[in-house]
Amino acid sequence: MKEVQGILLAGVGGQGILLASDILCRVFMASGLDVKKSEVHGMAQRGGCVTSHVRFGRKVHSPLAKKKDIDILVSFEKMDTLRYLEYVKDEGQVIINMEEIYPPAINLGESPYPEDVTETVRRYFSEVTPIDAKALAARAGNNRAVNTVLLGSLSCFLNCSLLLWRKVLEDSFPEKLIAVNREAFRLGRDAMK
Amino acid sequence: MSGNEAIARGAYECGVRFAAGYPGTPSTEIMEAFAKYPGVYAEWSPNEKVAMEVGIGAALSGAKAMVVMKHVGVNVAADPLFTVSYTGTNGALVIVTADDPSLHSSQNEQDNRHYARFAKIPMLEPADSEEAKTFIQRAFELSEKFDTPVFLRTTTRVSHSKSVVTVANPSTYEDRTSIRFHADKFVMVPMNARKRRVAVEKRMRELQEFADEFPENRIEINRTDIGIITAGISYHYAKDVFPEYSYLKLGMVYPLPVKLIRKFAGQVRKVYVVEELDPFLEEQIRAMGIEATGKEIFPYTGEFDPGIIEEAITGRKSARSIPEIQIPPRPPNLCPGCPHRGLFYVLGKLKVFVTGDIGCYTLSFMKPLEGLHSCICMGASIGMAHGMSKALGEKGRGKVVGVIGDSTFLHSGITPLLDMAYNRSDAVIVICDNRTTAMTGMQEHPATGLTLQGEKATPVDIAALVKSLGIETVRIVDPYDLKDVRAVIKEELIRSGPSVVISRRSCVLFKRDQAARRKPFRIDPVKCIGCRLCLGLGCPPISWKKAASKPFGTTSETKNNRREGIAAIDRNLCAGCGLCAQLCKSKAITEEEGA
Structure with missing residues (x-):
């Protein structure tokens, strides 16, 4: 494994990004790695942008990645992918959830929702995977499990044992949500195949 | 563990059982985490000045007390702060100040290291969660050893980042509190304070000498052509990109270890000082x-x-391989169903000047609501509305409204309202009472009926409190009722003399207070005339669909064929407040049936 790797989870307040990055960190910790993560809470709850940097490796100093230093970007909202591309390494992975969440300017009809997001991303990166995580979450039985679906997709690019993932997922949800999230995780993984 | 959780853990491990604070990003979780440890006393005080005084009282009785606030909270607490530096602490007193470089959730970007120098109080600054846990313990040791309050300063990236922390068993708690009289030291009248003033200077000299020996100020010698002096999170940022250089990593940022700094400067050829915000160390x-x-x-x-x-340091700009792609910004917004929306919709239409305050509702300054026109600090709206109304005189009659939240009103809105009643101005004050401290994540306050530790409390009656200050007219409205809100505020604007309107409805995210989930609303695409009135609410579920993308495509034969588009509601986001239905003139918006 390289010294330190970075993952950026990004999306909109309310999508479960902070929980997803907590789970991710616990998986790395359980794998015996040093891990740091950083995010901003507070006003981001109210529909604003939320990002969480997760960096892991043998010894991690900065919880924040610099530009062009992210190995995997997991974008929870389609157009917001475009906000964070400058953080991604040239050979980095980009996972795009195709869900669209409208900010005020689009709701008010002042600007259109950007078209061809995936094509734009592909112009700069070769490893781009679009996924309809919302549909998969619904299929798993809960619209809100988008974050777990995306963790499932992300897990395909990481070298952490599935057993660990399973254990951490079980510890992270209340009893009645475990089955749904296990299924959501599986669907997210299958979508990468 | 986050830096905040680590501070709470560290304090608990070293025998701290007393803490007071007021919520404020990025400090809030420290108190929330500390309150959960067994056997502790932890309180949300009404404001930071009170929290500081509560902490001082506890310390003077021999307790180890922790006081927690965000950077601007220290401004509120500054009055007792400067003098407790003179009295010393008797027990121990540590003030945690969480600064917010980049203003992620603050009204300014002040560098609170200046408070350490200004008030002559030592300050420690951790760089990550592990250090946060250790440093809070060092801070308490220093406080006891030097009989001084001590600052622990974090920044957002230390408070809210998570990293691995080694936990230890808590030391056995020893109750050292008792009533102690010590007038020379505790009664700060001039004749006593002059003597303490001298003692403070002596203490600072001793602390400066101690700083040279303090193990958390450490030199790491590697390549000696470049040496970096730094503290806090900047140390890790620098180590990340320049692991090969030499470092002087300061754990104590005030007072500085003069000998150690000279020694380090002598060991390296070129010195860089890496610090966020002001050149405090430099x-x-x-x-x-x-x-x-x-x-x-x-x-x-x-x-x-x-x-x-x-x-x-390298002077090289990292090459941009991706051109800037223009996409619409995504500012934070009031939630669907937020009780503030109706109130600020009305205020925005009334063409009055609205002095605002700190809270979620501050967001309503933005388009399309534009219902708030100033924001300075907590509690400022009432004094400002009063001052503006007085200065404008006749021109300002019926034109000035001040708004403030329930938690913020209790924080520092009571005294300015007393002023308004006393000196009588014509402004109208609206208290947006959403029954909680919403912006920082639903903290209790004196009107909620519960304490930080979940115990029952007598909730203050805000309306009765307002009346007792001398405000004669107090009206209560439901911000889900646009017509009533408009009518009541208009009446109060016409009335001479001060009046208060309480706009009362629980925060839509506040689970404890939510009745059954309301049914979502829908817009009839045939009846919608495309007038855009409902869009004026800036409600996230309501969006504009241009005519070209008409989802139903069947209306071209109706009288609506000149419309440019229609509005639609995302039923998954709609909270069912019904404001849009109240606005709709063509009765196109109705509650979903049987949903």
Whole structure:
């Protein structure tokens, strides 16, 4: 494994990004790695942008990645992918959830929702995977499990044992949500195949 | 563990059982985490000044007390702060100040290290969660050893980042409290304070000598052509990009270890001082006659990241391989169903000047609501409305409204309202009572009926409190009822003399107070005339669909064929407040049936 790797989870307040990055960190910790993560809470709850940097490796100093230093970007909202591309390494992975969440300017009809997001991303990166995580979450039985679906997709690019993932997922949800999230995780993984 | 959780853990482990604070990003979780440990007393005080005084009282009785606030909270608490530096602490007193470089959730970007120098109080600054846990313990040791209050300063990236922390068993708690009389030291009248003033200077000299021995100020010698003096999170950013350079990592940022700094400067060829915000370390280091490079290459504003430090020192701009792609911004917004929306919709239409305050509702300054026109600090709206109304005189009659939240009103809105009643102005004050401290994540306050530790409390009756201050007219409205809100505020604007309107409805995210989930609303695409009135609410589920993308495509034969588009509601987001239905003139918006 390289010294330190970075993952950026990004999306909109309310999508479960902070929980997803907590789970991710616990998986790395359980794998015996040093891990740091950083995010901003507070006003981001109210529909604003939320990002969480997760960096892991043998010894991690900065919880924040610099530009062009992210190995995997997991974008929870389609157009917001475009906000964070400058953080991604040239050979980095980009996972795009195709869900669209409208900010005020689009709701008010002042600007259109950007078209061809995936094509734009592909112009700069070769490893781009679009996924309809919302549909998969619904299929798993809960619209809100988008974050777990995306963790499932992300897990395909990481070298952490599935057993660990399973254990951490079980510890992270209340009893009645475990089955749904296990299924959501599986669907997210299958979508990468 | 986050830095905040680590501070709570560290305090608990070293025998701290007493803490007071007021919520404020990025400090809030410290109190929330501490309150959960067994056997502790932890309170949300009404404001930071009170929290500080509560902490001082506990310390004077021999307790180890922790006081927690965000950077601007220290401004509120500054009055007792400057004098407790004179009295000393008897027990121990540590003030945690959480600064917010880049203003992620604050009204300014002040650098609270200046408070350490200004108030002559030592300050420690951890760089990550592990250090946060250790440093809070060192801070309490220093406080006891030197009989001084001690600052622990974090920044957002330390408070809210998570990293691995080693936990230890808590030391056995020893109750050392008792009533102690010590008038020479505790009664700060001039004759006593003059003597304490001298004692403070002596203490600072001792602390400065101690700083040279303090193990958390440490030198790491590697390549000696470049040496970096730094503290806090900047240390990790710099280490990330320049692991090969030498470092002087300061755990104590005030007072500075003069001998250690001279020694380090003598060991390396070129010294850089890497610090966010003000050149606090740099200026003192230069005053020692040491040549150092700092703010001429590093930014004054905003937080750093490893890239900023790398670019500043190497002078190389990282090559941009991706051109800037223009996409609409995504500012934070009031939630669907937020009780503030109806109130600020009305205020925005009334063409009055609305002095605002700190809370979620501050967001309503933005389009399309534009219902708030100033925001300075907590509690400011009432005094400002009063001052503006007085200065404008007749011109201002019926034109000035001040708004303030329930928690904020209890924080620092009571005294300005007393002023308004006393000196009588014509402004109308609206208290947006959403029954909780919403912006920081639903903290209890004196009107909620519960304490931080979940115990029952007598909730203050805000309406009765307002009346007792001398405000004769107090009206209560439901912000889900647009017509009533408009009518009541208009009546109060016409009335001479001060009046208060309480706009009361629980925060839509506040689970404890939510009745059954309301049914979502829908817009009839045939009846919608495309007038855009409902869009004026800026409600996230309501969006504009241009005619070209008419989802139903069947209306071209109706009288609506000139419309440019229609509005639609995303039923998954709609909270069912019904404001849009109240606005709709063509009765196109109705509650979903049987949903």
